[in-house]
Amino acid sequence: MADxxxxxxxxxxxxxxxxxxxxxxxxxxxxxxxxxxxxxxxKEKDLSVATxxxxxxxxxxxxxxxxxxxxxxxEKDSLYAAMDVGSIWLERxxxxx
Numbered sequence: 001m002a003d004x005x006x007x008x009x010x011x012x013x014x015x016x017x018x019x020x021x022x023x024x025x026x027x028x029x030x031x032x033x034x035x036x037x038x039x040x041x042x043k044e045k046d047l048s049v050a051t052x053x054x055x056x057x058x059x060x061x062x063x064x065x066x067x068x069x070x071x072x073x074x075e076k077d078s079l080y081a082a083m084d085v086g087s088i089w090l091e092r093x094x095x096x097x
Contacts, residue, residue, distance in 0.1 A: 033090070036079070039075070040052040
């Protein structure tokens, strides 16, 4: 088992991490990350499909309170739409340093 390598999930060159209904997009080493929270989902055949997703662009500064970290927020009707908006927000925020 020591030989088995695990590769992190990446979207548009940035890491993705999931913990229950939260998806973190971006690196904590950067100034900003995107947090996606799946608020509701429906069963479609054997899969659970997100039907309501909260998107937040957040600062990664650990000294700020959690509500002060939020720069932008929105709600979308699908995970695809949420990832699309989140990736654009993150790209713009990180490029405007």
